[in-house]
Amino acid sequence: MERVALLRTSGRRLLHRCRRGRPVVQAAAASSSARRLPATSFPSRGYSALPGGGARFLAAAAPLHCAGRYWPAAVPRLARRLSAPAVSTSPSPAPQDTDDVHEYAAKLGFEKVSEQIIDECKSTAVLYKHKKTGAEIMSVSNDDENKVFGIVFRTPPKNSTGIPHILEHSVLCGSRKYPLKEPFVELLKGSLHTFLNAFTYPDRTCYPVASTNTKDFYNLVDVYLDAVFFPKCVEDFQTFQQEGWHYELDNPEEEITFKGVVFNEMKGVYSQPDNIMGRVSQQALFPENTYGVDSGGDPNEIPKLTFEEFKEFHSKYYHPSNARIWFYGDDDPKERLRVLSEYLDQFEASPAPNESKIQPQRLFKEPVRIVEKYPAGQEGDLTKKYMVCINWLLAEEPLDVETELTLGFLDHLLLGTPASPLRRLLLESGLGDAIVGGGVEG
Numbered sequence: 001m002e003r004v005a006l007l008r009t010s011g012r013r014l015l016h017r018c019r020r021g022r023p024v025v026q027a028a029a030a031s032s033s034a035r036r037l038p039a040t041s042f043p044s045r046g047y048s049a050l051p052g053g054g055a056r057f058l059a060a061a062a063p064l065h066c067a068g069r070y071w072p073a074a075v076p077r078l079a080r081r082l083s084a085p086a087v088s089t090s091p092s093p094a095p096q097d098t099d100d101v102h103e104y105a106a107k108l109g110f111e112k113v114s115e116q117i118i119d120e121c122k123s124t125a126v127l128y129k130h131k132k133t134g135a136e137i138m139s140v141s142n143d144d145e146n147k148v149f150g151i152v153f154r155t156p157p158k159n160s161t162g163i164p165h166i167l168e169h170s171v172l173c174g175s176r177k178y179p180l181k182e183p184f185v186e187l188l189k190g191s192l193h194t195f196l197n198a199f200t201y202p203d204r205t206c207y208p209v210a211s212t213n214t215k216d217f218y219n220l221v222d223v224y225l226d227a228v229f230f231p232k233c234v235e236d237f238q239t240f241q242q243e244g245w246h247y248e249l250d251n252p253e254e255e256i257t258f259k260g261v262v263f264n265e266m267k268g269v270y271s272q273p274d275n276i277m278g279r280v281s282q283q284a285l286f287p288e289n290t291y292g293v294d295s296g297g298d299p300n301e302i303p304k305l306t307f308e309e310f311k312e313f314h315s316k317y318y319h320p321s322n323a324r325i326w327f328y329g330d331d332d333p334k335e336r337l338r339v340l341s342e343y344l345d346q347f348e349a350s351p352a353p354n355e356s357k358i359q360p361q362r363l364f365k366e367p368v369r370i371v372e373k374y375p376a377g378q379e380g381d382l383t384k385k386y387m388v389c390i391n392w393l394l395a396e397e398p399l400d401v402e403t404e405l406t407l408g409f410l411d412h413l414l415l416g417t418p419a420s421p422l423r424r425l426l427l428e429s430g431l432g433d434a435i436v437g438g439g440v441e442g
Helices: 098-107 163-170 183-190 214-229 237-243 261-269 273-285 307-317 333-344 401-415 421-428
Strands: 023-031 110-118 123-130 136-141 147-154 193-196 204-211 246-248 257-259 323-329 368-375 387-392
Touching: 098 110, 098 123, 098 333, 110 136, 123 333, 136 333, 147 214, 163 204, 163 237, 163 261, 163 307, 183 193, 183 214, 193 214, 204 214, 214 333, 237 261, 237 307, 257 261, 273 368, 273 387, 323 333, 401 421
Parallel strands: 023 368, 136 323
Antiparallel strands: 023 387, 110 123, 123 136, 147 204, 147 323, 193 204, 246 257
16 A cells, blocks of 8 residues: 655755656655664754745555656755844945946956846846856845845765765864854854855755844855855864764763764654655656765765765865855945955866766656655554655756746646645545645756
């Protein structure tokens, strides 16, 4: 007995869109004898939610094979806590002549790629490129006092040792200019930030921050830039052990165990049936590229990661040439570029953008069926704990905006409300107990 299932998540979700090709059917069977990974309490840092729609669940009381759609990607993990909004204490700068800003940018080694007025949000967006490294900077200027900065690197893992996730934790454990053990914790306690976070996605790692106070904002920007480009963790094996994995033995008479912040966190993630379904579904749809492995880390694979591989990953991918940077708000656009140039000018161009490119997954020639066991307790009827997830890989290339919007409407019409026809028929059929979520994502 199986059930149509899609991952229920606590935050945002990534669901892979489909247009043509064969379905991948993912079945998960409850097993009281399956190896159970002990759940742990999640630390405040982790790897984050993925943007996208929801997911749907149909718990079945009988075997079911139907044309379901959409599936969730890697499990969302909250990376860092958010604080209450701060109050602005700095005046907004006077509007500047854009030609003057572009001239200043050229002196600092930036070239303007494009410029656009966005009337809907009363903003001017300018795309710059750093000539020396090729780093791209999106500078959005408006009268919003909540100033935002972010830097994102494309970080595709080749295995499930969790390098991107461990590195996301580790770079925020001190840097060249800020050699504190945990500067991130100090910022959480002492800054005027309105947002302070870090996220690990299946294919990229993102570091955003925001503040309404200009001086505080640029202090946060400086801490983040120094953390990602010059972290202490690449020279400190103990940080790698602390955040990644290490051996631990409390009692000589007991067996030696693995411990580590990320290792413990992922043990908890891998003990949850819904998360197991989502992870295996993603890996089934993308067996040939980076989405077929877990960027968060598989507890069975994390201990295989070496410190040398960890350092090499940072050196290769945490480079301006492999970065996308953005600013938003009412701060001085000249100051944005000045602060960036102090860091970017320390680097030469790198081949990282080509090396980090992700090849599209080829469409399947025939359906694929996978059965996966998940840990379940002894209580209850195991025959009523089956899940089924039916997924389609729609296209090898991204969909156009109109097609994606159309699929979103279709999803809402079929399953989005209690009166939706497909939702109603599935629930009335008695095949399952509930349907949860839905959506389309690229």
